[in-house]
Amino acid sequence: MNFNFLSPVSEAVLAHNELLSTQALGKKIKIYSKQQGFPDLEGARIAIVGVLENRNDINYIGEEFNFNEVRKSLYSLFPGNWSSTIVDLGDINKGESVEDTYFALKTILEILIPKKIIPIILGGSQDLTYSNYRAYDSLAPMVNIVNVDSKFDLGDSQKPIKNDSFVGKIILDQPYNLFNYASVGYQTYFNSQEEIDLMDKLYFEYYRLGQVSKDISLVEPVMRDANIVTIDLGCIKAAELSERQKVTPNGFDGKEICAITRYAGISNKVSSFGIYEYKPSSNDDITSMLMAQMIWYFIEGVNYRVKDDDFSDEDSYQKFITLTDDQELIFYKSNKTQRWWIEIPFLSNVNNKLKRHTLLPCMHEDYLDACNNKLPDRWFKAFQKNSV
Structure with missing residues (x-):
C-alpha cells in the first residue's frame, strides 16, 4: 500500500498529547508518528488525514499552515461510548504541483474506502473535494455529494479549477459519475441567478440557510443518501470563529453545524467526509475547537449507525x-x-x-x-x- 505521501503528526502535537488525561480521545487514537511509525489499519473504522494544500484558493497568498491546533483540540476531548477504532494518518504535504496533491489524496482514498475505513479529510481549499470525488471512479458507479456551504461553487468550468468552481468541474469532467449534488445552507446573495437556474435545470437540490436553521432535521434524509459530504467553514457565521476565519455575519452557529456533522456520521452511505477552508492564525482557539467538535460529532454519528434499509424482511x-x-x-x-x-x-x-x-x-x-x-x-x- 502506498502511503509514502503522508508525513507523521508533529512532535508538538504528540508532546501535548502526552500531558492529557488517560481517558482523552488522543490516548485512544492510533497516531502516525516518527517514533511509532505507521499505524496498523486492521480493524480501523475512521482515518483522519490532513491535506496541506490551498494553492487553488482564489485568495491564496502563499502562507503555510498546519492542523496542529485542530489536532490538539480534538485529542483533548473525551470520546463517547464508541467501539470504532480511529487512526490519525498525519498529513499530505503540498506536491510540486496541485495536481500532485490531488493524485496523492485520490490514491490514499482509493486504499481506505474499499477497506470500509471512513476518511475524515482536513483541508486546505475545498477544491480538494474534486480529488475526493475522482477517487470513486473505480469504487462506485454513481456518486451523491452534499456540500454544506453558503455558495454552490459551480463557477466557470472553462477556467482552471479553483475552490469556488470545483463543482462545475465535477459535473463536466469525464467520467460522468455524479448522480446528485445537494447544497445545504446556501445564501442567495452569494449565488448568481444563472447558478440557481442551473441547479434547477440539473434537478440538483439546494436548501437555504433559513430553511435549515428553522428545521435542522431537513438535512437528515439528504445526508442519508450521500456518499461524500464536504463542508466549507465559510458556511459558519463570523461570531462563531476566530478573526482570520470570519467570512460572513450570517451562517450556521456551532450547535447547528455539529448537528449537521452528526447527521452525516449516522448516514450508512457516507463513506468520506471533509472539512475545508481552514485558515489558522495566532488567535485560533475557537476555530480549532469548533472543528474538533464537528469531527467529534461525526465520529459519534458513525458509532450510532443502524442498518435499517433492508426491505426484504x-x-x-x-x-x-x-x-x-x-x-x-x-x-x-x-x-x-x-x-x-x-x-x-x-x-x-x-x-x-x-x-x-x-x-x-x-x-x-x-x-x-x-x-x-x-x-x-x-x-x-x-x-x-x-x-x-
Missing part, C-alpha cells in the same frame, strides 16, 4: 401507498428507526448505473404532503433525473 418495515394526481407513490417506514423512504419508479430506458437509487430517503412530512396531493420535491427531482 416484511416484518422490518411498514409500506404505505398514496395517490397524487396520476402518480402512485410508495413509502417505506423502518420499524427499527422510524426513518422513511420513497420509491422511485424506473423507466425502461434508464441506465443500469442508477438502479441503486430506487429507494430515496425522505421524511414523514413527505408522506403527509403526498396524502394531501403534493409531490415531494426530492422525489420529483430524482424522478426527473431517472427519466433522462
Whole structure:
C-alpha cells in the first residue's frame, strides 16, 4: 500500500498529547508518528488525514499552515461510548504541483474506502473535494455529494479549477459519475441567478440557510443518501470563529453545524467526509475547537449507525401507498428507526448505473404532503433525473 505521501503528526502535537488525561480521545487514537511509525489499519473504522494544500484558493497568498491546533483540540476531548477504532494518518504535504496533491489524496482514498475505513479529510481549499470525488471512479458507479456551504461553487468550468468552481468541474469532467449534488445552507446573495437556474435545470437540490436553521432535521434524509459530504467553514457565521476565519455575519452557529456533522456520521452511505477552508492564525482557539467538535460529532454519528434499509424482511418495515394526481407513490417506514423512504419508479430506458437509487430517503412530512396531493420535491427531482 502506498502511503509514502503522508508525513507523521508533529512532535508538538504528540508532546501535548502526552500531558492529557488517560481517558482523552488522543490516548485512544492510533497516531502516525516518527517514533511509532505507521499505524496498523486492521480493524480501523475512521482515518483522519490532513491535506496541506490551498494553492487553488482564489485568495491564496502563499502562507503555510498546519492542523496542529485542530489536532490538539480534538485529542483533548473525551470520546463517547464508541467501539470504532480511529487512526490519525498525519498529513499530505503540498506536491510540486496541485495536481500532485490531488493524485496523492485520490490514491490514499482509493486504499481506505474499499477497506470500509471512513476518511475524515482536513483541508486546505475545498477544491480538494474534486480529488475526493475522482477517487470513486473505480469504487462506485454513481456518486451523491452534499456540500454544506453558503455558495454552490459551480463557477466557470472553462477556467482552471479553483475552490469556488470545483463543482462545475465535477459535473463536466469525464467520467460522468455524479448522480446528485445537494447544497445545504446556501445564501442567495452569494449565488448568481444563472447558478440557481442551473441547479434547477440539473434537478440538483439546494436548501437555504433559513430553511435549515428553522428545521435542522431537513438535512437528515439528504445526508442519508450521500456518499461524500464536504463542508466549507465559510458556511459558519463570523461570531462563531476566530478573526482570520470570519467570512460572513450570517451562517450556521456551532450547535447547528455539529448537528449537521452528526447527521452525516449516522448516514450508512457516507463513506468520506471533509472539512475545508481552514485558515489558522495566532488567535485560533475557537476555530480549532469548533472543528474538533464537528469531527467529534461525526465520529459519534458513525458509532450510532443502524442498518435499517433492508426491505426484504416484511416484518422490518411498514409500506404505505398514496395517490397524487396520476402518480402512485410508495413509502417505506423502518420499524427499527422510524426513518422513511420513497420509491422511485424506473423507466425502461434508464441506465443500469442508477438502479441503486430506487429507494430515496425522505421524511414523514413527505408522506403527509403526498396524502394531501403534493409531490415531494426530492422525489420529483430524482424522478426527473431517472427519466433522462
